[in-house]
Structures are given as structure tokens and as C-alpha cells.
Amino acid sequence: MKKTEAIVVKHTGSHYLLTVPPGWNLFPAVLRGRMRQKGSSSTNPVAVGDRVMFDLPDGKDTASGLPDTENPAVITEILPRKNYMIRRSANLSRQSHIIAANVDMAFIVVTVDFPEVKLPFLDRILVTCEVYGIPATIVLNKCDLYGPGHRETVEAFHSIYEGAGYPVMDVSAATGAGTEELRKACTDRVCLFSGVSGVGKSSLIKALDPSLDPRTGEISQSHLQGRHTTTFYEMYRLASGGYIIDTPGIRGFGLVDLGREEIALYFPEMLRVSGDCRFTPCTHTHEPGCAVKAAVEAGTISFERYSSYLGMLEEEQKYR
Ligand code: GDP
Numbered sequence: 096m097k098k099t100e101a102i103v104v105k106h107t108g109s110h111y112l113l114t115v116p117p118g119w120n121l122f123p124a125v126l127r128g129r130m131r132q133k134g135s136s137s138t139n140p141v142a143v144g145d146r147v148m149f150d151l152p153d154g155k156d157t158a159s160g161l162p163d164t165e166n167p168a169v170i171t172e173i174l175p176r177k178n179y180m181i182r183r184s185a186n187l188s189r190q191s192h193i194i195a196a197n198v199d200m201a202f203i204v205v206t207v208d209f210p211e212v213k214l215p216f217l218d219r220i221l222v223t224c225e226v227y228g229i230p231a232t233i234v235l236n237k238c239d240l241y242g243p244g245h246r247e248t249v250e251a252f253h254s255i256y257e258g259a260g261y262p263v264m265d266v267s268a269a270t271g272a273g274t275e276e277l278r279k280a281c282t283d284r285v286c287l288f289s290g291v292s293g294v295g296k297s298s299l300i301k302a303l304d305p306s307l308d309p310r311t312g313e314i315s316q317s318h319l320q321g322r323h324t325t326t327f328y329e330m331y332r333l334a335s336g337g338y339i340i341d342t343p344g345i346r347g348f349g350l351v352d353l354g355r356e357e358i359a360l361y362f363p364e365m366l367r368v369s370g371d372c373r374f375t376p377c378t379h380t381h382e383p384g385c386a387v388k389a390a391v392e393a394g395t396i397s398f399e400r401y402s403s404y405l406g407m408l409e410e411e412q413k414y415r
């Protein structure tokens with residue numbers, strides 16, 4: 096039997112939905128029995144975004160008829176992941192949940208006003224992306240609302256994050272400004288969309304593809320599943336090409352706990368200069384000859400990013 100490669104679009108609990116790229120014809124699949132044992136620390140051995148090999152049930156092929164829930168395809172192999180993001184279970188057990196695999200880009204949707212972005216929070220998300228090896232782009236939404244009074248704030252925001260090495264895209268889901276660039280940036284990629292409630296993430300996804308409506312789709316019903324049930328993430332295909340995975344709010348994002356010495360490794364602009372610190376390891380706080388502190392004083396590393404770093408360091412110490 097011919098083996099075919101597919102991408103996992105959704106996990107419903109009882110089965111997975113697969114599609115064979117670049118098409119978008121969803122069909123159900125189950126895991127071959129013995130594969131369920133593997134990856135036991137995770138509640139889901141197969142995640143949205145996983146590339147898998149599958150066998151078709153007898154009498155079916157992707158041309159003459161897709162598998163159905165009675166006769167699902169069988170996932171025989173999970174192909175190596177280029178990256179994945181996990182979320183530990185709320186009950187502090189060792190169990191973890193893989194949010195998504197093989198993510199090409201995380202788009203972090205923020206607003207400088209309505210609501211005002213909390214930079215330490217944004218920096219925590221960016222650190223998480225670095226830890227998981229997922230490139231991040233910041234999407235500054237609601238640009239139509241930023242008048243002359245916001246100009247300085249918007250410019251400072253660009254300077255802080257572009258200076259740290261993250262692209263910042265100005266968009267407006269309301270007017271469509273910048274959405275064509277965003278659509279292009281999503282093409283041929285698996286993209287994670289994240290952002291706190293109210294920033295316009297749903298509006299933006301709808302602006303990228305009017306046939307998608309995250310607010311009325313199954314995503315918005317995830318809160319009905321209750322706190323302690325697993326949230327099932329889902330991948331959507333943009334009509335213009337590319338796949339998006341909507342991660343609702345902070346609960347849907349796999350924030351990490353890092354050791355004291357590790358944190359600075361995930362601030363790219365700090366990592367770039369820390370080789371020049373006089374002491375190794377250097378916490379970049381009180382040590383003489385610290386290249387990071389020198390860069391903050393010189394303004395090449397932003398004070399805001401450095402403050403977030405100090406905040407994360409302090410938080411880490413509290414739990415020691
Ligand atoms: P979500 O919680 O991030 O999914 O945010 P929504 O998409 O539900 O949007 C929150 C509110 O912001 C709604 O009232 C939207 O109409 C509004 N909104 C979203 N995007 C924009 C935008 O680009 N400009 C303006 N002016 N309002 C927006």
C-alpha cells in the first residue's frame with residue numbers, strides 16, 4: 096500500500112483530522128495501536144501541525160473517496176518535528192500538552208492602546224518563542240486608532256522591538272491597512288496567532304480570510320470545555336495560502352520557566368553582546384565589565400527590554 100504524508104489539522108479527542116498538502120480535504124485518522132504508548136509525558140503524542148505518514152483503509156484512496164469515521168486512515172509514523180510548543184498542565188503534574196508542531200512563525204498581536212500592551216508580558220511571550228525555536232513577528236493592530244497623540248508611543252514601540260530583532264508590522268483589521276503584507280507573510284507557512292483578548296486577533300484572522308470566523312468557530316467554544324479539560328487547537332487554511340493556528344489568550348501559550356542563567360540566552364540582543372562580559376557566567380546585574388549593562392547605558396539595548404529581563408530574573412529568584 097502506498098504511504099502518503101499528511102499534516103494534522105485537528106484533534107477531536109476520538110480521532111485526528113488530516114489533510115494532504117497543498118490540498119484541503121480533511122479526513123479522519125486514528126493512531127496505530129502501539130503508537131499511543133510513546134511520548135507518555137504528553138497528553139497528546141500527535142499535535143496539530145505534525146507531519147505524519149498514514150495508511151488508507153481498504154477500498155479507499157484519496158482519489159476515489161476519503162476515509163470516514165467508520166473507516167478512518169491509520170497514522171503509522173510521526174515525522175521528526177522541526178519545533179513544537181508545549182504547555183504544562185495546570186495541575187502541576189508532569190503531564191504536558193503539545194500546542195502545535197512545525198510552526199514557521201508566531202504572530203503576536205498587540206495594541207499600544209485599547210488595550211495598552213504590557214511590555215513585560217510581551218517579552219515573556221517572545222522569550223517563550225525563542226526557547227521553542229519559533230521565529231516571532233509582532234503585529235501592531237488597530238493602527239487606525241493611533242492619532243498624533245500616539246505617535247511617540249508607536250515609534251518607541253517599533254524602536255524597542257525592531258532593535259531587539261523582531262519585525263513589527265503595523266496593521267488595522269478595521270481598515271485593512273497592512274493586512275496584505277500580513278497575508279503574504281503567512282503564505283506557505285504554518286503560523287501561530289496569539290494575543291490577549293481585545294487586541295483584535297479574531298478580527299484580524301477574519302480580515303486575512305473572510306471565510307474564517309474564529310469567534311463563531313469552534314475555537315471560541317473552548318472555554319465551554321472547562322478549566323481542566325484539554326483544549327484542542329485547530330489549524331485553518333487561509334484562502335491565500337498558509338495555515339494558521341489560533342492560540343486563545345495566555346492560557347493557550349506555553350510560557351516557560353527558566354533557570355537564572357538561562358533567561359538572558361533568550362533575549363537575542365543580550366545574547367549578541369554577552370560574550371564580551373568580563374565574567375562568565377554574568378547575570379548582567381551587578382558585575383563589573385558587563386557588556387549588556389554597557390549596551391543598555393549606550394542605548395543599543397532598550398531599557399524596557401532590560402527591565403523585563405530583570406523582572407524575570409527576580410521572579411525566578413522568588414521561587415527558589
Ligand atoms: P480578540 O479578543 O483579540 O479576538 O479581539 P476582537 O477581534 O474580538 O476585537 C476586539 C474589539 O476590537 C472589537 O470591538 C473589534 O471590533 C475591535 N477591533 C479589532 N481590530 C480593530 C482595528 O484594527 N481597529 C479598530 N478600530 N478596532 C478593532
Ligand code: ZN
Pocket residue numbers: 369372373377378379380382384385386387388
Ligand atoms: Zn553581563
